[in-house]
Amino acid sequence: MSDPNNIIRLVDLASIETQAADWIARLDRDAPSESDLADFAAWKALSPYHQQAADRLQCLWSEFDILAKLTPAVQDRIVASPKRPTPPPPWWVAGLVAASLVVAGLGAVSVLQHLPQTQVYDTAVGGQRTINLEDGSSIQLNTNSQVEVRYSAKARDLRLIRGEAYFEVAPNKQRPFSVYAQEGVVRAVGTAFVVRLTGDRVEVTVTKGKVELAAFTHPTSIASLDRVASIPRKPLTMVSATHGATELAVMDQTQLVEHLDLAAPEVTRKLAWRQGMLVFNGETLPNVVADVSRYTDVQIEIADPTLNNLKVGGYFKVGEVDPMLEALESSFGVRVERIDDKHVRLLASL
Amino acid sequence: MSLMLRTFLENERGIKRFLSRFFPRAQDVDDLAQETFLRAFAAEAERDVLSPRAFLYRIAKNLALNERERLSHRTTSYIEDYPDPSVLGSGDQVSGEDVVEGRQKMAIFAEAISALPPQCRRVFLLRKVQGLSQKDVAQRLGLSVSTVEKHLATGLLKCSEYLKLRGYEVGSGSAAVPTQPQLYRSQGGSSADV
Numbered sequence: 372m373s374d375p376n377n378i379i380r381l382v383d384l385a386s387i388e389t390q391a392a393d394w395i396a397r398l399d400r401d402a403p404s405e406s407d408l409a410d411f412a413a414w415k416a417l418s419p420y421h422q423q424a425a426d427r428l429q430c431l432w433s434e435f436d437i438l439a440k441l442t443p444a445v446q447d448r449i450v451a452s453p454k455r456p457t458p459p460p461p462w463w464v465a466g467l468v469a470a471s472l473v474v475a476g477l478g479a480v481s482v483l484q485h486l487p488q489t490q491v492y493d494t495a496v497g498g499q500r501t502i503n504l505e506d507g508s509s510i511q512l513n514t515n516s517q518v519e520v521r522y523s524a525k526a527r528d529l530r531l532i533r534g535e536a537y538f539e540v541a542p543n544k545q546r547p548f549s550v551y552a553q554e555g556v557v558r559a560v561g562t563a564f565v566v567r568l569t570g571d572r573v574e575v576t577v578t579k580g581k582v583e584l585a586a587f588t589h590p591t592s593i594a595s596l597d598r599v600a601s602i603p604r605k606p607l608t609m610v611s612a613t614h615g616a617t618e619l620a621v622m623d624q625t626q627l628v629e630h631l632d633l634a635a636p637e638v639t640r641k642l643a644w645r646q647g648m649l650v651f652n653g654e655t656l657p658n659v660v661a662d663v664s665r666y667t668d669v670q671i672e673i674a675d676p677t678l679n680n681l682k683v684g685g686y687f688k689v690g691e692v693d694p695m696l697e698a699l700e701s702s703f704g705v706r707v708e709r710i711d712d713k714h715v716r717l718l719a720s721l
Numbered sequence: 722m723s724l725m726l727r728t729f730l731e732n733e734r735g736i737k738r739f740l741s742r743f744f745p746r747a748q749d750v751d752d753l754a755q756e757t758f759l760r761a762f763a764a765e766a767e768r769d770v771l772s773p774r775a776f777l778y779r780i781a782k783n784l785a786l787n788e789r790e791r792l793s794h795r796t797t798s799y800i801e802d803y804p805d806p807s808v809l810g811s812g813d814q815v816s817g818e819d820v821v822e823g824r825q826k827m828a829i830f831a832e833a834i835s836a837l838p839p840q841c842r843r844v845f846l847l848r849k850v851q852g853l854s855q856k857d858v859a860q861r862l863g864l865s866v867s868t869v870e871k872h873l874a875t876g877l878l879k880c881s882e883y884l885k886l887r888g889y890e891v892g893s894g895s896a897a898v899p900t901q902p903q904l905y906r907s908q909g910g911s912s913a914d915v
Contacts (some may be wrong), residue, residue, distance in 0.1 A: 389878060396874035399848075400855050400866065431881055431891040435849045437827055438834075441763035 384420060391424040395432050405694030409702070412686040426639055433646050489596060493517040494534070497666045497690035499647065507541035508548065513567075513644050514666045514689065521596040522546075528596045535567035537645055540580075551599055554591060554625050555607070558583045564610075565642065574621045576633070576641055581611035586625035649687045656681040656705075656717070659695075666690045674716040678705060723842060725765045726835035728773040729758045736781050743785040753788065755828050757781045762831040766846040829889060833880040841879070844872035 394411050397403065415422045492502050494512045502510045502520075506527065510518060516534020520527075529538070530551040540548045542561025550557045552566050552573045562580025566573065575584055585604040593599055607627040610620045617638045621629040633641065636652055643650040649666070651659050656678050660671045669692050673679065681703060687695045696715065699705040706720040729736075736757060740750045760780045761773070770776045834845055840862075847858040848869075855873070859866045884891065 388881070389874075392874040392878040392881075395877060396870045399873060400870065427891045428877055428881060431884070432877055434826075434891065435830055435880070437823070438763075438830055438850045439852045441759060441766075441827065441831075441850060 384424075387420055387424045388428070390414070391421070391428045394425065395428055399432070403688065405691070405697055408686055408688065408694060409698050412684065415686075416684070429646070489519055489521045491517065491519050496668055499644070499689065504541075506543065506546070509539045511537040511539075511645055513537075519596055526600060528599060530593065530596050530599075531566050531568055533568055535565065535644070537563070537565045537642075539563045549599075551593060551596065553622075554587045555622050556585050556587075556599075556604060558585065562612075572621055572623050572628075574619065575610055576617060576619045576638075577610045577612045578617055578638075578642065579612050581609055581613075584608050584610055584620055584622060584627070586622060586627075588625075590625065644689055647689045649689055651683050651685050653682040653684050655679065656683055659683045660717075663687070663692060663695055667692045668713055670714045672714070672716045674708075675719045677719050678717055681705070723762075723765065723835040723839075725761050725770065725773050725777075726758070726832065729761065729777060732774055732777060736777060739778065739781055740785055743789055749788075752824070753781065753784050755824060756784055759824065759828055759831060760784070762835065763850065766850040829884065829887060830880070833883040834876070836883055837876050837879055841872045841876045844869055845876040845880075848873060 394414060397407060398411060411425075415425045492500070492510070492512060494500055494514060494516050496515045498512075498514060500512050502512065502518075504510065504520065505522065508527070510520075510529075512518060513535040516536055517532040518536055519530040519532060521529070525546060527543075527546050527548045528551065529549065538548070538550060538559075540559050540561050540563065548559045548561075550559075550566055552568055553571060555573050557564065557566060557575055559580065559582040562582055563578045564580075564582055565576040565578070567576075568574075575582065584607045586607050588603045588605050591602055593602070607622060608620055608630055610618045610630070612618060617633045619629065619631055619633050619641075620627065640650045640652055649662060651662075654662075657673060660673060664671055666689050671692075683699070683703060685695070685698055687698075692715075696707045699717065700707050700720075704720050706718045708716040708718060710716060733754065737750050737754050740753050741747075744750055744753070757777060757780045761770070761777050764770060764776070764780075765773075834842055834849075837845060843862060844858055844864075847853045847861060848855065853861065855866055855869050858864075859869045862869075864872075881891065
């Protein structure tokens with residue numbers, strides 16, 4: 372007897388695609404309900420074919436957003452002006468003084484004209500935003516993040532001050548694009564990558580092209596982007612995305628501690644925040660809680676150590692804690708105790 | 722197929738001939754022709770264009786004049802191509818080509834949307850190009866949200882099939898976009914060789 376499973380699969384593939392498209396359109400509604408999200412996660416879990424169809428179409432769905440760049444009206448909406456319109460930070464004043472000294476000393480050099488401006492962009496806990504930069508590059512800021520941008524004629528210097536950001540770099544070999552983070556720097560010409568700060572660690576995930584990861588040779592904390600280019604550094608590694616692979620590198624202070632290929636589901640999971648989603652594929656509850664906590668003020672405490680080994684899979688909208696808690700209660704045998712608005716305890720249900 | 726795409730295909734040769742009066746390089750002409758379609762596509766997403774042919778030529782002309790102006794202000798030709806060993810990756814994949822690839826990707830997506838049935842296309846355009854929410858799209862077109870949702874699901878599926886036929890691999894960045902910007906065959910020729 373020939374394998375009947377194959378026949379069923381062939382017949383089903385088209386309808387799986389159709390259902391996946393239906394799901395994506397449903398979840399694109401203004402506020403998908405938590406039961407929709409849970410149902411979708413369950414649907415995807417039916418088979419690897421379901422999962423693949425959903426991933427592929429979801430990816431295509433968000434890829435279509437590139438077309439929004441065509442309409443100026445939309446562009447204006449996306450290019451929200453920075454919260455603080457160029458506050459003159461201390462370095463700027465210092466730079467101005469220094470610059471005028473140079474002008475006094477050298478005469479003809481019009482340094483003042485070329486003083487680059489620094490912009491600071493940030494997001495609150497649970498917030499996300501996209502910043503389109505003048506050169507066509509863009510930054511997508513995740514929750515509770517802050518980035519400083521300083522463009523000059525010769526360089527594009529940025530600094531991730533906290534949080535996580537996805538950088539899509541418009542190529543320009545004459546103006547290298549450098550992202551400073553802690554004691555390291557990620558340098559690129561035209562590529563796309565995510566930088567995330569956690570404590571002393573800097574995590575770099577490259578989704579397109581290639582970047583160089585370098586560390587300062589001496590422990591140096593930078594307070595601003597002024598003169599960062601002159602800090603001595605040593606190259607640590609090249610992180611690249613070639614042949615569809617995505618690489619991750621992690622540096623801790625000035626050491627490279629990890630450099631590996633990411634498996635496809637892990638890539639989806641790590642980048643889901645860019646679509647406003649959090650995805651879990653069997654992470655332990657403490658990890659899930661840690662991840663969810665980045666997007667909310669609500670403090671989630673695991674009060675029962677037996678829950679530490681609980682593996683969780685699911686799909687949640689960024690910043691929506693309640694649906695996750697409800698899913699934990701309904702499907703994972705967790706009892707949720709609400710102490711107050713900002714404090715929740717998780718216990719094993721009896 | 723949308724009126725704009727059809728008009729573009731019908732006039733592609735003429736537009737390219739017009740552009741070649743300004744630019745000798747075939748590559749420049751192809752790029753600008755593609756850009757012309759993209760701009761027209763975006764405009765059509767916002768409003769009805771009464772005379773698409775004249776509209777396309779007007780866009781082509783403006784693009785040509787702007788581009789010529791830009792080139793005349795460039796002191797050195799092809800300065801981007803100058804290899805700077807101190808800059809990372811001056812060799813391989815990171816180059817000005819990425820920008821072109823981005824436009825190519827937009828063009829093939831625009832083409833996929835243009836191939837949708839009219840109402841489905843309108844919904845898809847408002848949601849994905851104009852960035853309206855489903856609710857706003859429904860209001861704008863006088864449809865129910867569930868109808869909008871159905872159109873979007875259909876549109877996504879059809880676009881996916883369209884792109885599959887064109888060899889575009891979803892989620893592979895822009896790598897699988899055809900390297901030649903010849904996305905449109907004149908006079909509705911076979912698409913299999915794209």
